Amino acid sequence: MSAEEARHWRVVMVEDNQDHALFIRRALSGYTIDLAHFSDGDQAYRHFFGPQAGPCPDLILLDVNLPKRTGFELLERLKGHEQFRTVPIIMLSTTTQPSEIERAYRLGANAFVNKPVDFQAFTTRIQQIRSFWLDATLLPQRAA
Amino acid sequence: MESKSPREGDLKAKRSGAPRLLARLPVIIVVVGVLFAIALWDTSKRQKEAWIEGRAQERADEFARRMTMALETAGRTFEQAVLWGSRSRLEDDLAFQALGREILALDPAYLAVLLYRVGEEETGISVSSEHQAQAAAFADFFARSFGAMRLRARRIARRLAVPSESESAFSAGRGISTTKAVTIGGVPVVGLAGVRFDASGRPAVFGALLNVRQVLARELPRDADPFYFVVSGEEAMLYSNLPERLPWDERPPWRVERFIPFEDRRWSLEVWPSLSARGSLTYLDFAGLLILASWLLFSLSAALLAWSIVSRSKVLEREVEKRTAELSAKNKELEAKNAEIENFIYSISHDLKSPIVSIQGFASILEDELKGKLDENTLQYFGRIRANTDHMHNLIRDLLEFSRVGRLEDRPEVVHLSDLVKVVVEEHRSLLLQKRISVGVDGEFPAVKLPAKRVRQVIDNLISNAIKYIGSPEQPQIRVTATPQDGQVELCVQDNGLGIPKEFHEKVFMIFQRVHADLGIEGTGMGLSIVKKIVENLGGRIWVESEPGKGSTFHVLLPAEGAPVPELKQAA
Numbered sequence: 151m152s153a154e155e156a157r158h159w160r161v162v163m164v165e166d167n168q169d170h171a172l173f174i175r176r177a178l179s180g181y182t183i184d185l186a187h188f189s190d191g192d193q194a195y196r197h198f199f200g201p202q203a204g205p206c207p208d209l210i211l212l213d214v215n216l217p218k219r220t221g222f223e224l225l226e227r228l229k230g231h232e233q234f235r236t237v238p239i240i241m242l243s244t245t246t247q248p249s250e251i252e253r254a255y256r257l258g259a260n261a262f263v264n265k266p267v268d269f270q271a272f273t274t275r276i277q278q279i280r281s282f283w284l285d286a287t288l289l290p291q292r293a294a
Numbered sequence: 295m296e297s298k299s300p301r302e303g304d305l306k307a308k309r310s311g312a313p314r315l316l317a318r319l320p321v322i323i324v325v326v327g328v329l330f331a332i333a334l335w336d337t338s339k340r341q342k343e344a345w346i347e348g349r350a351q352e353r354a355d356e357f358a359r360r361m362t363m364a365l366e367t368a369g370r371t372f373e374q375a376v377l378w379g380s381r382s383r384l385e386d387d388l389a390f391q392a393l394g395r396e397i398l399a400l401d402p403a404y405l406a407v408l409l410y411r412v413g414e415e416e417t418g419i420s421v422s423s424e425h426q427a428q429a430a431a432f433a434d435f436f437a438r439s440f441g442a443m444r445l446r447a448r449r450i451a452r453r454l455a456v457p458s459e460s461e462s463a464f465s466a467g468r469g470i471s472t473t474k475a476v477t478i479g480g481v482p483v484v485g486l487a488g489v490r491f492d493a494s495g496r497p498a499v500f501g502a503l504l505n506v507r508q509v510l511a512r513e514l515p516r517d518a519d520p521f522y523f524v525v526s527g528e529e530a531m532l533y534s535n536l537p538e539r540l541p542w543d544e545r546p547p548w549r550v551e552r553f554i555p556f557e558d559r560r561w562s563l564e565v566w567p568s569l570s571a572r573g574s575l576t577y578l579d580f581a582g583l584l585i586l587a588s589w590l591l592f593s594l595s596a597a598l599l600a601w602s603i604v605s606r607s608k609v610l611e612r613e614v615e616k617r618t619a620e621l622s623a624k625n626k627e628l629e630a631k632n633a634e635i636e637n638f639i640y641s642i643s644h645d646l647k648s649p650i651v652s653i654q655g656f657a658s659i660l661e662d663e664l665k666g667k668l669d670e671n672t673l674q675y676f677g678r679i680r681a682n683t684d685h686m687h688n689l690i691r692d693l694l695e696f697s698r699v700g701r702l703e704d705r706p707e708v709v710h711l712s713d714l715v716k717v718v719v720e721e722h723r724s725l726l727l728q729k730r731i732s733v734g735v736d737g738e739f740p741a742v743k744l745p746a747k748r749v750r751q752v753i754d755n756l757i758s759n760a761i762k763y764i765g766s767p768e769q770p771q772i773r774v775t776a777t778p779q780d781g782q783v784e785l786c787v788q789d790n791g792l793g794i795p796k797e798f799h800e801k802v803f804m805i806f807q808r809v810h811a812d813l814g815i816e817g818t819g820m821g822l823s824i825v826k827k828i829v830e831n832l833g834g835r836i837w838v839e840s841e842p843g844k845g846s847t848f849h850v851l852l853p854a855e856g857a858p859v860p861e862l863k864q865a866a
Contacts, residue, residue, distance in 0.1 A: 169652035176659070215644055244647040247640055267650050267687040268680075269658035 159183045159284050162207040164194040164224065165242070166216050170265065174211065177276035183284075191219020198228065206233055209283050212259075214243040214250060222257060229258035236290050238283050317604045320597035327593025334589070635697065643694050650683045650690075657683075685818070692820035696805070699827045704745030706855070711753075711785065712739035714746070715774050718754045725761050729770060737775035740783055743855040748828045755821045756787040756848050762815055763846075764791035781854050782834075790845035799838050825850075 165171040188194040214221040228234040238260040773788040803826040806819040840846035
């Protein structure tokens with residue numbers, strides 16, 4: 151086992167739909183992942199930029215439609231911030247609105263992923279994200 | 295949106311230049327026309343007045359001179375006659391002096407008779423030449439036929455409609471004869487005055503003249519309009535119907551302010567005297583009036599024309615402005631509506647899809663966790679949950695698509711129809727193989743300039759439908775053909791499947807209408823509605839020919855080139 155595989159990943163999930171959050175968590179279970187969940191934009195914002203900011207994550211799964219602060223707002227702030235600029239951010243959405251997709255990439259999203267209706271497909275997709283961003287790609291080292 | 299404002303600016307800039315001058319054109323034309331007319335009228339009036347005045351003065355002077363001379367002579371002669379009683383000398387003198395063109399004559403009985411041309415005509419004796427002979431002839435005439443003269447005078451009076459009492463006054467020795475309007479040689483003559491008196495009675499002469507004046511003043515209507523003339527000889531001597539214009543003024547020489555030369559009758563008719571309140575004469579020239587009127591008419595019509603052009607262009611301009619504003623407002627409204635609908639649909643699809651994801655998820659998790667503990671029926675129920683949520687998802691997807699067709703910008707691009715057909719057929723390869731359907735593609739597929747995505751959607755939908763409703767014929771077949779025709783292309787997708795009853799030929803394109811719903815074939819009932827909307831949005835037409843059991847042929851008529859897409863903002 152290499153050093154990367156043994157690495158303890160920190161993933162932040164911002165998802166207001168508790169069901170979807172549960173599915174994502176379920177899809178990522180069984181991996182050495184420290185998954186932090188925030189159910190609205192404000193909570194997530196406080197986590198990243200508040201006085202008691204958590205450690206820098208390795209991957210952020212960001213729902214587009216969020217209460218209080220939209221996914222786009224968060225995305226813009228994160229990508230505009232020195233510390234989080236290099237963190238891959240995956241936008242998750244139930245819709246495939248072209249304007250939304252364009253906006254996400256313009257604001258610096260690393261990927262825009264549609265949540266499939268089919269549960270199996272949903273699970274597979276989350277696992278694909280995990281495997282691509284946490285296994286296949288090399289991410290910058292984070293301070294502990 | 296930003297691209298529109300420069301165009302509006304252009305419009306405003308163009309409006310300010312030439313049309314402003316055009317707008318003033320009517321005023322300019324009217325002013326010029328009126329000035330011209332005034333100048334013309336004034337000039338012609340002044341010229342005419344000057345001419346008349348000149349002639350009038352000339353004639354008046356001449357007349358006055360002669361009359362003065364005649365009366366002076368007469369006066370002198372009367373004086374002499376009274377003093378010396380030398381009648382024969384008096385006769386000679388008077389006859390010689392007086393026989394001017396004014397026709398002052400003495401009779402052998404020393405009666406002075408004032409006659410006019412009428413009298414001259416009546417007697418047949420010209421008084422314009424050879425005074426001596428004429429005077430002698432006159433004297434002879436009067437001597438021979440004093441009685442006849444009376445007769446003639448009566449005849450003259452009759453001819454001139456002189457009242458009989460005038461005649462008696464005439465013959466009584468201090469006769470004055472007047473008459474009202476008669477026409478001699480086309481000229482109205484209203485007064486014929488004759489004075490007869492004894493030359494030896496000097497006071498009687500003046501008394502008679504005074505009498506004539508008074509009678510004329512009384513008989514001729516004052517303030518009458520039209521003006522009355524009394525004509526003497528070739529010269530149109532004017533006896534005014536106003537007392538101050540009478541030739542018999544208080545003091546000689548008499549002044550004739552205005553008179554119309556007889557020989558220039560045209561003028562006398564054209565110059566129409568009218569009386570102002572103060573009695574002065576104003577001349578209005580008919581020719582001048584005509585010119586003035588025509589000028590005014592011309593000016594007026596030109597002004598009207600110019601005004602109508604200007605006002606029309608103004609009206610048009612205003613209309614264009616109004617329409618532009620309306621259009622721009624409508625456009626904005628439309629954009630806002632578009633954005634609103636887009637947002638609405640977005641949130642609906644998002645909000646509806648999320649629970650579907652959840653239902654699907656939990657059903658799957660339950661199914662997964664209870665695996666091995668469930669009987670066949672329960673497993674089937676899970677299957678039904680999944681099928682229904684799938685259907686619901688498809689419905690949402692299709693509704694979304696239906697609402698987007700034609701509302702969102704679809705850019706036309708050059709595409710080869712045959713390529714699109716090939717791709718679509720390839721995508722359905724496994725299903726086609728599975729159902730043993732043979733696909734034939736033939737005809738002439740042109741390149742078209744249309745939104746590729748939409749055209750592909752049409753082809754895809756028609757081919758999927760053909761596959762879906764192929765039923766179970768012996769040799770299932772799908773045939774795709776194309777025929778270019780006059781800037782259009784007719785695309786046909788033919789199958790030998792289940793076919794569609796006639797009553798559904800129209801309905802099949804309506805939303806949520808499904809012909810074979812009872813066969814348990816998957817579908818939302820929106821596919822053909824979306825296709826129809828796409829085709830009609832591209833300016834085309836779609837129809838079906840079909841018979842149950844014999845298959846269907848869907849015809850799509852598309853323009854080879856789509857209309858340019860209006861710039862519509864997509865919802866943010």
